[in-house]
Amino acid sequence: MNSIDKVKGTFERRAREKKAQPSAATVHRLPRYHRYLAALLGEGILRISSSELAKRMHVTASQIRQDLSCFGDFGQQGYGYNVKYLFRKVGDLLGANAGYRAVVVGVGNMGHALLSSRMFVRRGVHCMAAFDRDPKLIGSTVGEIPVYDAAELERYCRAENITLAILTLPADAAPAVAERLCEAGVRGILNFSDVELPRSLPATVQNIHLDDSLMVLCYKVGCADREETDE
């Protein structure tokens, strides 16, 4: 390979890598594609045009082409998208096919709700166990998932190579448990505890504040009311 080819190769690789990096906005939209593609497969639909998919998802076809083009060329002109292939590719990109193992810490109402849901199965995450301090819960199962003593948390996470933890603990207990999880090798935390975890944690944290969504709804309802009054 001569030096011009080498430089050209580097540029092309960089261009591909740049293309392969979807924007934060696209990343937040991708799980929705994953859901819709799963639903299409469930209906036995193996091929779909961007305009048909756009109609189902209530977005524009150009938005879809843009979102999906940024990590590869899945669509074929006049043929549409291969649903199975696209579902797998979106899943690969999101980590749905990475086989991550997870635990749920805190088996209160929210813990029960998540353990009983199909959330983990649907997104390719292996929920291995749940943990609580309550002797009445320890030894029980929720949706076939065993509940263990919270004292066993670190030992279990290390032994079972746990990557993700879902925290559904009271706010005051959450930060210390999050630190214990990180020390035991957990790299991602979905945090339902009503507190934002310290930024110093080495893990990636997604804080879920359900009442923030309630507030946004209140805001939008208020706006709709004001528009009606103006008319």
Added chain:
Amino acid sequence: MNSIDKVKGTFERRAREKKAQPSAATVHRLPRYHRYLAALLGEGILRISSSELAKRMHVTASQIRQDLSCFGDFGQQGYGYNVKYLFRKVGDLLGANAGYRAVVVGVGNMGHALLSSRMFVRRGVHCMAAFDRDPKLIGSTVGEIPVYDAAELERYCRAENITLAILTLPADAAPAVAERLCEAGVRGILNFSDVELPRSLPATVQNIHLDDSLMVLCYKVGCADREETDE
């Protein structure tokens, strides 16, 4: 008022109105301000500079000034923000002080989790009642909130002037119940049911897909892994 003053007045009013309309991104950030301001009040802190608030919230001071300036001038140079006043103003804008009345439909695990939380109280929403079809639940209370027969839903919402509904129903039941709620005057729906509600509904809908957040977490953990491998 002469015609020039009139035109000038109209321009000024329009400028104010334009200023009063925060961007969608700001609106999604405002509930977080509301949380932090509530925490400050809880600590007895009545005055805070944008740089101090920025440090607590892990955002830049200029982001804060920009977010808060778009709906009025709350800060005073050299004095900082009046926390109580700002909390009230952000709450006013978001609808936390509008006294909206809400019902929860579906008292499964997620319904229990929301009814037992302080979500409604904290955000100024009056959660009046919950509804379910299960005879074992009807007549009980969850976190002091009474559970009524789902058959009573429309009558109750009309009689009690209910604005908001939180749906924690199975996916197949949710769309029909959402329509019944709209007919009974409900104008905002926070939807935890694992289905997107039809766009034709006259109400404002916020769909919550918890497993979308799980997917975004998986994506970020995967990115962090790739970065480490590259190093």
